[in-house]
Amino acid sequence: xxxxxxxxxxxxxxxxxxxxxxxxxxxxxxxxxxxxxxxxxxxxxxxxxxxxxxxxxxxxxxxxxxxxxxxxxxxxxxxxxxxxxxxxxxxxxxxxxxxxxxxxxxxxxxxxxxxxxxxxxxxxxxxxxxxxxxxxxxxxxxxxxxxxxxxxxxxxxxxxxxxxxxxxxxxxxxxxxxxxxxxxxxxxxxxxxxxxxxxxxxxxxxxxxxxxxxxxxxxxxxxxxxxxxxxxxxxxxxxxxxxxxxxxxxxxxxxxxxxxxxxxxxxxxxxxxxxxxxxxxxxxxxxxxxxxxxxxxxxxxxxxxxxxxxxxxxxxxxxxxxxxxxxxxxxxxxxxxxxxxxxxxxxxxxxxxxxxxxxxxxxxxxxxxxxxxxxxxxxxxxxxxxxxxxxxxxxxxxxxxxxxxxxxxxxxxxxxxxxxxxxxxxxxxxxxxxxxxxxxxxxxxxx
Numbered sequence: 001x002x003x004x005x006x007x008x009x010x011x012x013x014x015x016x017x018x019x020x021x022x023x024x025x026x027x028x029x030x031x032x033x034x035x036x037x038x039x040x041x042x043x044x045x046x047x048x049x050x051x052x053x054x055x056x057x058x059x060x061x062x063x064x065x066x067x068x069x070x071x072x073x074x075x076x077x078x079x080x081x082x083x084x085x086x087x088x089x090x091x092x093x094x095x096x097x098x099x100x101x102x103x104x105x106x107x108x109x110x111x112x113x114x115x116x117x118x119x120x121x122x123x124x125x126x127x128x129x130x131x132x133x134x135x136x137x138x139x140x141x142x143x144x145x146x147x148x149x150x151x152x153x154x155x156x157x158x159x160x161x162x163x164x165x166x167x168x169x170x171x172x173x174x175x176x177x178x179x180x181x182x183x184x185x186x187x188x189x190x191x192x193x194x195x196x197x198x199x200x201x202x203x204x205x206x207x208x209x210x211x212x213x214x215x216x217x218x219x220x221x222x223x224x225x226x227x228x229x230x231x232x233x234x235x236x237x238x239x240x241x242x243x244x245x246x247x248x249x250x251x252x253x254x255x256x257x258x259x260x261x262x263x264x265x266x267x268x269x270x271x272x273x274x275x276x277x278x279x280x281x282x283x284x285x286x287x288x289x290x291x292x293x294x295x296x297x298x299x300x301x302x303x304x305x306x307x308x309x310x311x312x313x314x315x316x317x318x319x320x321x322x323x324x325x326x327x328x329x330x331x332x333x334x335x336x337x338x339x340x341x342x343x344x345x346x347x348x349x350x351x352x353x354x355x356x357x358x359x360x361x362x363x364x365x366x367x368x369x370x371x372x373x374x375x376x377x378x379x380x381x382x383x384x385x386x387x388x389x390x391x392x393x394x395x396x397x398x399x400x401x402x403x404x405x406x407x408x409x410x411x412x413x414x415x416x417x418x419x420x421x422x423x424x425x426x427x428x429x430x431x432x433x434x435x436x437x438x439x440x441x442x443x444x445x446x447x
Contacts (some may be wrong), residue, residue, distance in 0.1 A: 299312055
C-alpha cells in the first residue's frame, strides 16, 4: 500500500506474521536475495528462508553476486537452502546448465559447506541442473514429483512454486469486463493448479519436503489473469497487496494449523435481486463434520474430507448463514455471514498500540452497517488523517485500482482499505472519515 520496494523494517515483520498466522513456516525469496531486515525478522520469528541468486551464470558478475549474498546471509539461522536459479529455459536441462551450476555450487561449498543447494525447475528435471543440485525444486508440476522420486529416491524434492490460484478478494463470480476473478479455489493459469490440487499431493507424500505457494501476497506488475489496462497487479496472492486475506488463506490455515479447529464460510451473504436463486456455498475447515444453517434451518451436516473442502448449493434468502464445525460430536468452531444494511460507520483498527518513533503502523478501515455488520460490497471514499505522524501510503487490495498510493484517501474495495502510518514522537492519533458515514479515531503511544 504505497511503499513500493522501499519496505520499512516493521512492515517486513508484519508480513511474516501474516503468513505465520496462516500456518506458513518458510519463505522463498524468489528470483532475488531477500532484504537483510526480512532475514532478521525470520531469524527472530522462526520463519525459514530460501535465499535465491538473481543471475544463473558463471560469469564474474554472477559469481560476485552469489558470493556477496552468501557472505552477507550465511550467519542467519533462518536460511536453510541456497537457490542457484529459477526456470532458466535456455539451459536448465542441458549439459551447459549442469556445468554452470556445478561451478556455482562449488562456489557455495567454499563459502558455506553447511547448507544444501537447490534450483527451481519447471521441466527437464532428470537432466542438466537436476543432476547437480542437492535438493530438486519443482515449479508447478506437482503431479510429476512421485514419478521423479521413484527414479531418484536418493534426492530430496520440494515444491518451489505451487498452487497459483488467481482470485479477487471478496468477488464470487468471474467478470472479465471488470477484470475480477471469483475467490473460490477454482481459477488458475494453464501451467498451475489450485491450492487443493497441489496440497493434497504434497500432504500425503512424506518424501516431498513441502511447497512454496506462488504467491503469499499479490504484487505490482505481471497482472494475471488480465494482462491489460486497468489491471496493475497479479491476482496470485493468498492475501491481497494490503495483506487482507482471500478465502484460500483459510484453506491453508485449516490444514497447516490442524490442531486449532477452524471453519471458514464463503461467500458473503449480500445478494439482493437473487432471492430464490442458488448460491454456491463453500466451507474450508479442519473439523470432523460441518453443519450449515440458513436462518436457523439446518441444510445438513457433512464430513470434512481431509485436505479438501465442502460445497452446498443454497437458494438465497436474506438473513444469516452459519457453518458449525464438530469434533467428536461437540461444537469446535463456527463462522457466519449476515446480510448487511447500507454503510453506516467506518471502523479503524491498528496492528499496534505502542510504537517507536520512525516505525510504521498498519491502520485498517472496515465499512459496517448500523448494527456493526461488515458491508462486503462497500466502495465509499475514505479519508485518513494523522496527528503526530504521517501517512506514507494507502491501498485497498483492488488489482485494478488506478488511484494514487501516495495519498491520504482511498476508496474502499469490497468494504476494506488501509493506510500505512509512520509514527512520530509522542502520541499519534489516526482517524478515518467518509461523507455520510460515522468515522472513528484511534491512538498509538509513540516512544
